[in-house]
Amino acid sequence: MELGLAKTRLKPMTEANCIFCKIVSGDIAADIIAESPNTLAFKDIAPLSKVHLLVIPRKHYNNVVELSDASPAVLGELMTQATTLAKEHTNGSFKLQFNTGSEAGQTIFHAHAHVLSDNSKDGS
Secondary structure (H helix, E strand, O other), X not given: OOOHHHHHHHOOOOHHHOHHHHHHXXXXXXXXXXXXXXXXXXXXXXXXXXXXXXXXXXXXXXXHHHHXXXXXXXXXXXXXXXXXXXXXXXXXXXXXXXXXXXXXXXXXXXXXXXXXXOOEOOOO
């Protein structure tokens, strides 16, 4: 049984219809917590844990595989930023997760890392 939404999710996003690209351009507001020339990090608007941060490349790549193939240096920068944020926002216990493809839970087709933890550094 296929859902219409699942079919929509299978289509690659373009910069014009990508919510993360709109955050990068400033067209959509986000709670930005860190940035670099190639990456941007912000709080997830629908957190799945006490700490739920997203780290994205500023340039549009549909998933982490595409990012890795096209720009391993940017992927490295993204990973460094994600682990730095994990150290700053958690007590040291965290998940760093990429969902690649709709069957793996990817719903926004712009490469992004989730930093997840139920243990925030400040205990909140």
